[in-house]
Amino acid sequence: MYLHVGQLLQNQSDIGMILQTLFSFSFIIYLFYAQRIQAMTMLRAVEGTLRKVKGIRDKGRNTSIEAVKEAAEDDYDPTPEVERFLEHFFIPPTSLDPAGIVGKMGQLLNVRENIFEAEVRAMAPKASDSEVNNLENLLEASLALNVYYKVIRHFYLLGKRTMNIYVIMQIHMILPMIVREIEAYSRALQAFRDGTPIGDSVGPLVAARLMHGHEWSDVAKDMVVAEVPYNGRTLVVTKAKGPGGSVGKPGDAIENILNGRKGRKKVDAVIMVDAAGKLEGEPTGGIAEGIGAAIGGIGVEKHKIEEAVKKHDIPMYAIAIKQDITHVVAPMVEELYTACDTAVEIVKRMVDQRTKEGDTILVAGIGNTVGVAQ
Amino acid sequence: MISRMTDAGPQAPMMSLSWVNLAVVVVLGIFSLLFLWLGFQSFGGENPDQGNLYIVVGTAGLAAIGYMFFRTKAISSQKPPVEKAEVVTILECPSCDLKRVRDFQRGDYVYKSDESCTRCEGTMTITGIHRKAEPKKKR
Numbered sequence: 044m045y046l047h048v049g050q051l052l053q054n055q056s057d058i059g060m061i062l063q064t065l066f067s068f069s070f071i072i073y074l075f076y077a078q079r080i081q082a083m084t085m086l087r088a089v090e091g092t093l094r095k096v097k098g099i100r101d102k103g104r105n106t107s108i109e110a111v112k113e114a115a116e117d118d119y120d121p122t123p124e125v126e127r128f129l130e131h132f133f134i135p136p137t138s139l140d141p142a143g144i145v146g147k148m149g150q151l152l153n154v155r156e157n158i159f160e161a162e163v164r165a166m167a168p169k170a171s172d173s174e175v176n177n178l179e180n181l182l183e184a185s186l187a188l189n190v191y192y193k194v195i196r197h198f199y200l201l202g203k204r205t206m207n208i209y210v211i212m213q214i215h216m217i218l219p220m221i222v223r224e225i226e227a228y229s230r231a232l233q234a235f236r237d238g239t240p241i242g243d244s245v246g247p248l249v250a251a252r253l254m255h256g257h258e259w260s261d262v263a264k265d266m267v268v269a270e271v272p273y274n275g276r277t278l279v280v281t282k283a284k285g286p287g288g289s290v291g292k293p294g295d296a297i298e299n300i301l302n303g304r305k306g307r308k309k310v311d312a313v314i315m316v317d318a319a320g321k322l323e324g325e326p327t328g329g330i331a332e333g334i335g336a337a338i339g340g341i342g343v344e345k346h347k348i349e350e351a352v353k354k355h356d357i358p359m360y361a362i363a364i365k366q367d368i369t370h371v372v373a374p375m376v377e378e379l380y381t382a383c384d385t386a387v388e389i390v391k392r393m394v395d396q397r398t399k400e401g402d403t404i405l406v407a408g409i410g411n412t413v414g415v416a417q
Numbered sequence: 418m419i420s421r422m423t424d425a426g427p428q429a430p431m432m433s434l435s436w437v438n439l440a441v442v443v444v445l446g447i448f449s450l451l452f453l454w455l456g457f458q459s460f461g462g463e464n465p466d467q468g469n470l471y472i473v474v475g476t477a478g479l480a481a482i483g484y485m486f487f488r489t490k491a492i493s494s495q496k497p498p499v500e501k502a503e504v505v506t507i508l509e510c511p512s513c514d515l516k517r518v519r520d521f522q523r524g525d526y527v528y529k530s531d532e533s534c535t536r537c538e539g540t541m542t543i544t545g546i547h548r549k550a551e552p553k554k555k556r
Contacts (some may be wrong), residue, residue: 062474230502237523239504240546248527255528286526373548374502380547414546416528 054071082208085215089199092218093192099229103185104129106232110181114167114174121166128182129189149343150345161184173217173238175352176287177413181235184228184372191225223368230373235288240414242318242370247415248383249316249362250282250408259417263295267417273391275400279310281407288413294347295340300405301351311402312358314390317346317409318371318379319363328378329365332393337361338409351387357405362395364387372411442482449478503549508532512539521546 073080095278104125106349111121128387132323133155136147163178164170170178195214202211234241240248254269262268262281271278279300283291301310317337364382394404456471504521515536530542 097529237504237521239521240527251527286529374504375547377547377550380545399489414526416526 062327078208082206082211087204087216089218092222093195093199095223096192096195099225100188103188103232103360104235107182107185110178110236111166114170114178116169124166129186131186145343145346148341152343154382163286173287176289177235177238180288180413181232184231184235187228188225191221203340227369227372234372234374235413238286238414239374241372242366242375242379242412243372243410244375244413244415245364245379245383246317246408246410247282247285247412249386250280251415251417252383252387252408253278253406254280254417260355262299263292265289265291266293266296268296268300269310274395276394276398277403279405283412285412286414286416288411290411293407293409294344296349297348297405297407301355308403310357310405312360312398313352314362314393315409316362316386318366319364321367325365327366327370327376328382330382331363331365333361333363335359335361335362335417362389435475438485442485445478445482449475452478504546505549506543507545508541509544510534510537510541533535
């Protein structure tokens with residue numbers, strides 16, 4: 044066989060000559076057009092992804108319109124309002140002068156939240172608070188999908204127009220990661236439309252497991268708190284107010300709890316439970332313990348929590364429930380559901396080992412509480 | 418951070434290279450058949466070695482066409498982007514400890530209790546909602 048293949052390139056036979064010519068011709072073409080061929084191949088990959096993303100984006104838009112129609116009054120077509128919502132944007136404050144940027148960011152985020160809530164209430168005035176929260180989350184997921192689609196399309200069209208390999212490469216290199224995020228958001232559509240718990244709900248679910256059956260009260264915007272006796276200690280458990288989709292204001296809640304205990308026993312420890320991104324190879328639902336404020340997001344709530352805890356000089360422990368990015372906003376998988384029960388046991392063990400009888404421990408379940416009441 | 422963009426060009430990307438693929442398949446097919454024919458001619462004649470070469474090249478051409486068709490089929494028969502997740506609701510009766518699992522219904526949430534127990538007079542409480550375990554994909 045090797046002899047045969049070798050013979051193909053010899054000029055003695057007719058076929059050898061033809062192949063030699065073809066080989067030389069393709070070599071010359073490749074010499075001059077290699078980069079263009081590579082760019083075309085990459086563009087084609089981006090094009091395929093763009094088609095897929097467009098399908099997901101359209102699905103998100105249609106799901107949002109249908110969900111708003113269901114929750115709104117009869118014969119109301121929310122399409123123009125939903126389309127206007129999907130184009131909404133957020134301009135972060137300048138970081139040229141970073142002093143006070145957290146406050147500015149917090150103020151802008153509050154305005155954004157209020158505007159979103161008002162928009163949804165205007166579209167669906169008869170919807171309950173939980174429904175409004177779920178619709179808000181659904182529209183935000185659709186908005187994110189719309190932005191992903193437009194950014195990929197931007198690079199695709201720009202690359203196609205300029206045939207500049209560096210423009211095309213930028214999007215092609217990060218495409219696998221983006222696609223995972225887009226798929227995660229597309230799964231969020233189902234979760235927020237139906238109101239099922241998502242991967243990020245593990246924190247609130249752990250808190251709910253601890254506080255269920257005890258009297259609760261509001262402690263900050265969309266946040267609840269309950270005092271739970273446990274092994275001679277008092278657990279002050281807080282989470283976002285469910286079952287509508289909301290992350291609440293855990294920073295405000297923790298600040299209010301710590302500052303509002305005048306005349307009562309001060310908090311001796313803070314335990315935060317939250318979902319955390321897992322690395323490839325780690326199991327979904329794996330639990331790790333650590334130190335610090337277990338909370339994601341832009342950082343406004345984290346800043347408030349750290350400031351409050353520092354002010355009162357309280358040790359802060361963290362419990363992270365590991366999950367893949369595709370699980371975070373998708374309906375909760377069984378591994379995460381069972382991990383919540385394990386996390387409850389870990390919270391109890393931590394309380395037993397790190398505090399003494401008579402202590403007060405603040406337990407905060409961080410995350411979106413969609414589908415989880417208290 | 419979200420940056421605004423203006424709409425540029427067509428909304429949906431087109432299959433701009435499909436006619437190129439078709440032309441390549443046709444040309445490759447013609448040459449492959451020609452080489453195979455030449456191969457069989459030479460194989461029975463005076464020069465069987467050259468016949469082997471023709472057959473190898475012709476078969477390689479047909480294999481390349483098969484691969485291209487395989488690729489095209491894989492793209493055209495793509496599954497929907499993301500499949501719907503099947504979700505189940507777990508209910509428990511605090512009176513008789515009966516545990517029941519049923520399909521998720523809209524309006525269900527954890528710690529909702531408005532469903533009567535099928536065994537006793539009690540009211541069942543939803544204690545969990547999660548996705549059904551997906552069968553592992555075969556490699």
